[in-house]
Amino acid sequence: MLKVLKAGLYLSVQDLGRFGHRDIGVPIAGAMDTESVKKANLLLENDENDAVLEITMTGPTLQFDADTYISLSGAHIVATLNNEPVDNFTVIKIGKGDILSYGRLEKGFRGYLAIKGGFQSKMLLDSRSQFYPVTQSARLKDGDEIPYEETTSYDPKISEVKIEDHFEHEVLKVYKGPEFSLLTDGQLAEIFTKTFTVSKENNRMAYQLAELILGHSYSMLTSGTLPGTIQLTPAGRMIILMKDGQTTGGYPRILQLSEESIAVLAQKKYGDALKFKLV
């Protein structure tokens, strides 16, 4: 078991997501920055879909009760194992009783902790990703325990990867959304020339942008939405749906983020700058 001594700001178990249940309104959920998860799992020779912990800004304090190997990825958050510094993208040997703690956030917003064999929390609707009400809670709290299998020896083929992170990227690549043609020349000029910033309203469901663009008075029937769908409210607010975002919506879907750009946005926090580029 991995014991959560302190959960930090928002800690949850995530894999690559829960697929095949959109038709009953269940969002995909899963890790916000899948690129970072895949790399962390790769180092441990795990399946890329093995469950990891997603850490948000303020990291947790965690205690391991059996030998294993872990790797950290995503946001650069100062981490220590029994008070000794450990780096992202290396294979780290863990002994029984070891304590991993996190300190200052240096770059990015969401960190990942992968473990040899993946976390073994209960599979519900084909995924271990925490999402209420599929799982009993959306996040872990102090005192929670997450099962994993003991690994006493592991000889990694690669023990470290060169990281080319995407945390400094400001440009999000977008495709035309289903209602793109509604946009006026004025709105298009704003979207593709302005620099936007992430508002306080940002979480696993959606990121709202702080700056408004010209609004609209178009009313449409509710229709499907995806992670990365950018909706435009009548007031001119752009809302970018993320992994826990609802499966349907009633605002025009003007743009759709590339999957790579969803991972870029997942590492942005309140006040960070963004630009859009049509591909």
Next chain:
Amino acid sequence: MKSYPISIKPFGERAVLVEWPEGVSESILADILDFMDAFKELKISGWEMSVAYNSLTMVYNQDHIDFEETKNMILECQERQAKSKTERVQHLWTLPVCYDLEFGMDIEEVADTLGLSIEELIRQHTSHQYVVYGIGFLPGFMYLGGLPSSLEIPRRAEPRLKVQKGSVGLASKQTGIYPQDSPGGWNIIGNCPVDLFDPGKKDPCFVKVGDKIQFESISKAEYELHKIEGEVGIYEPEKVVLNA
């Protein structure tokens, strides 16, 4: 039966949006469901489809897609659909609702605004069959069509931070049930004790798009009984096959 014209739009790297003519209509919905049946018969794994009124979102979970190729596949499927007609089983579900003031905290105000007595409001709400045009917004949340115009009322000016699970609401042309505690702006007129989403079940959501819902007024005592039956897993909502 003739098929409607459809338009197919790209929707990111692995999805397309297929749209039928604009409108809320049972015959359009039937055409969408016919298309889905024809597509499922092709047995191409990895695709998931979700309906909302006149549109179908199709997502390929395994890889990025080529739009033109996908578009052709969909158009061919529509050709096929016209030739082979499959029989679909659809149900009419009777869902119990307790309209007591304890649950329906807005029912007096709603009745007043609509110029109806509470009894008449309940009579009207329970005397129609509502078509399930989609499931979304929250897991197990049904988009229901067919509300009589006499029950149309704008959503509340200020949404509530927490609407209780099971709450039955009215908002403009819609009526529906909150499947979980949620913030919400609908006018709440009652509560349904039936779990509409249960992730522990093999089929977490028993209602399917295309089914119909009719509400039945129950007392507080019946409500409590259904609640207990639900908790111990012996409650079975009443259903009849529509197209038998």
